[in-house]
Amino acid sequence: MSNYIVKRIAVSLGLIWFVMSLIFFLVHSLPGDAILALGGDRPESMSKEQREFMLHELGLDRPLYIQYMDWLGKAVQGDFGVSISSKRPVLRDVLVCVPRTVELAVGALLIGFPLGITAGVVTALHRNSRADVLINGTFVMLGSLPVYITGIVLLLVFGLYLGWVPTGGFVELSENWTAHLRLLILPSLTLGLWLGAVAARMTRHAMLEVLSQDYIRTAFSKGLARRTVHFSHALRNALIPVVTATGLQIGSLLGGAVLTETVYTWPGLGSMFVSAVLQSNYPVIQGVVVIMVTAFVFTNLAVDLFIGCLDPRISRR
Amino acid sequence: MAEATEASARRGRAAHRRKWRSGRLLISGAIIFFFAAIAILAPLLAQYDPFRVFSGQVLKGPSAAHWLGTDGLGRSTASRLVYGARASLQVAFFAVVIAALGGTSLGIISAYYGGLVDMIIMRAMDLILCLPMMILVIAVVAFMGNSITNLILVIGVLYIPGTARILYTTALSIRQTQYVQAAQAVGATVPRIMLRHIFPNAIAPLFVHITLSLGFVILTETGLSFLGLGPPPPTATWGRMIAEGRSYVHRQPLPLILSMTAVSIVILALNVLGDALRDILDPRLRGSATIKTGL
Numbered sequence: 366m367s368n369y370i371v372k373r374i375a376v377s378l379g380l381i382w383f384v385m386s387l388i389f390f391l392v393h394s395l396p397g398d399a400i401l402a403l404g405g406d407r408p409e410s411m412s413k414e415q416r417e418f419m420l421h422e423l424g425l426d427r428p429l430y431i432q433y434m435d436w437l438g439k440a441v442q443g444d445f446g447v448s449i450s451s452k453r454p455v456l457r458d459v460l461v462c463v464p465r466t467v468e469l470a471v472g473a474l475l476i477g478f479p480l481g482i483t484a485g486v487v488t489a490l491h492r493n494s495r496a497d498v499l500i501n502g503t504f505v506m507l508g509s510l511p512v513y514i515t516g517i518v519l520l521l522v523f524g525l526y527l528g529w530v531p532t533g534g535f536v537e538l539s540e541n542w543t544a545h546l547r548l549l550i551l552p553s554l555t556l557g558l559w560l561g562a563v564a565a566r567m568t569r570h571a572m573l574e575v576l577s578q579d580y581i582r583t584a585f586s587k588g589l590a591r592r593t594v595h596f597s598h599a600l601r602n603a604l605i606p607v608v609t610a611t612g613l614q615i616g617s618l619l620g621g622a623v624l625t626e627t628v629y630t631w632p633g634l635g636s637m638f639v640s641a642v643l644q645s646n647y648p649v650i651q652g653v654v655v656i657m658v659t660a661f662v663f664t665n666l667a668v669d670l671f672i673g674c675l676d677p678r679i680s681r682r
Numbered sequence: 683m684a685e686a687t688e689a690s691a692r693r694g695r696a697a698h699r700r701k702w703r704s705g706r707l708l709i710s711g712a713i714i715f716f717f718a719a720i721a722i723l724a725p726l727l728a729q730y731d732p733f734r735v736f737s738g739q740v741l742k743g744p745s746a747a748h749w750l751g752t753d754g755l756g757r758s759t760a761s762r763l764v765y766g767a768r769a770s771l772q773v774a775f776f777a778v779v780i781a782a783l784g785g786t787s788l789g790i791i792s793a794y795y796g797g798l799v800d801m802i803i804m805r806a807m808d809l810i811l812c813l814p815m816m817i818l819v820i821a822v823v824a825f826m827g828n829s830i831t832n833l834i835l836v837i838g839v840l841y842i843p844g845t846a847r848i849l850y851t852t853a854l855s856i857r858q859t860q861y862v863q864a865a866q867a868v869g870a871t872v873p874r875i876m877l878r879h880i881f882p883n884a885i886a887p888l889f890v891h892i893t894l895s896l897g898f899v900i901l902t903e904t905g906l907s908f909l910g911l912g913p914p915p916p917t918a919t920w921g922r923m924i925a926e927g928r929s930y931v932h933r934q935p936l937p938l939i940l941s942m943t944a945v946s947i948v949i950l951a952l953n954v955l956g957d958a959l960r961d962i963l964d965p966r967l968r969g970s971a972t973i974k975t976g977l
Contacts, residue, residue: 380812391825509953511901513908514942517928525932620816624905638817639909642824654821661814 373669377662384658388651389436393429395647445652450644455652459634463656466622466633472553473618477560482607484561485568486600492573501569508562512621516555516628523551533630552629556621564611571603605676612668616661703961710955717948720764721771728761732918741934753923753937754930763940765918770948773833774899778892780838785845786888790876793853804850807843815840819902823911830913833906837899848891852884886963893959897952904945920945
């Protein structure tokens, strides 16, 4: 087990290093002026000497590998430079947005898991019934539609048409928590429905597989109640692959968060990322990508280790 | 007696399933064919240039002059929809071609040689597969620019690992077969074995994977366009139509509704087509749960 954990952690760190290097490479594939702009200056208004001085000041005339080591050293410490738009250190801006995206992800998980698992169990227990076809069909559709389409439809129906929830704006949690949570409902539902669709499909499949096993027949034949067999024999075993597969969707959840936050103008990490890209705010792009990938890699690691605890066979492989 | 009815009922269900399978294939295939035709014939089909602005005809409903009305700038919605199909399908098609070429060669090469080559290639593929795709695409596009060519390259390259994984697994089992061993024994060259023996037998899973990938690539492209990071304006894309359509939905909902419908239909059709193809081409996987995600 401990061997397995060490290996998984090493792979995770390797992944983060890979992404950091990719970002470094991408930054240095930019034309020189754009790199100068990273320092917050206006390269177009500089004389030739000024330019050279600036390049020297910023260390851009040093050999590439030294720049690389330098960049890596700073990035590891969370120093991604200063945001071009806000003039504040990138890390500070990013850290303001992180909790908002975490809230969204937690909301999605709280909606998606119970919804998906319930739907999966119901459809598996009533296989090929009308309810199965209907629920399964709906979830297949929800799972394959892009989140921004589900998001816009929800927003139009519940926000604009029914007027149950506000259609935009943002209130800090500390200012007015009820208003804050009201704003969070639709974005969480949007991502949650998508996550639920993935979970429902997996649960249905896993339940059907488990229900056809011998030990389920044994449990029935020794006279256990239907409910006991379904829930404590079947569901418990079916949940392992569900947790794995759904947990590994957290990366897509991040991608979905970018789209969902844009639909609902929720000022999280995703919105910040998109506006940074649109403004060519390279320091922020670097920071957000590294933070997102790090978060993603470590959630995957957590899911893996959690699965390892649930099912000891996996970590022994 | 009871057994006979049971058996005939089972036969009836099997026939019903077969019919359902081929029906699914036909309908989804026809839908994709329809959209592909629209994309290819866009210049002939479109009533107007998709960029042409009809001033004074902003946000109009359907009329003889504009079959599906106009958008917020007075551009023809019908023409923009038609050209939007072109942008999406173009990116999807070429990106998937890159992914298929790269993934197939890498997958077959590492399955054939095994050992160190295998380890290096497939570990690298796994590494990329472990990363959040959408974030990576956006990051690369942010630095390299968002022209259609760049989008195709970036998405294509990032889809190589998925294809390589599929081909690798298939090629690995083909490599063990007697006909490959026989070919080796009679002294066939390595490229010949790969191209004539391994590749043709791996086409079925490749085909299924390609169909499903087309859907994912369209999702990625329309998602990027929706965020404003897709092909630069004034290119007409469904994603941008959706983003723009939101702002005037209370005055003229047609551009928003139609572009969202177009995206949904194409993606659902590709998913159904991929599933139907898998059931037919690769019966071993019949009924297995693929995770089809909206991202």
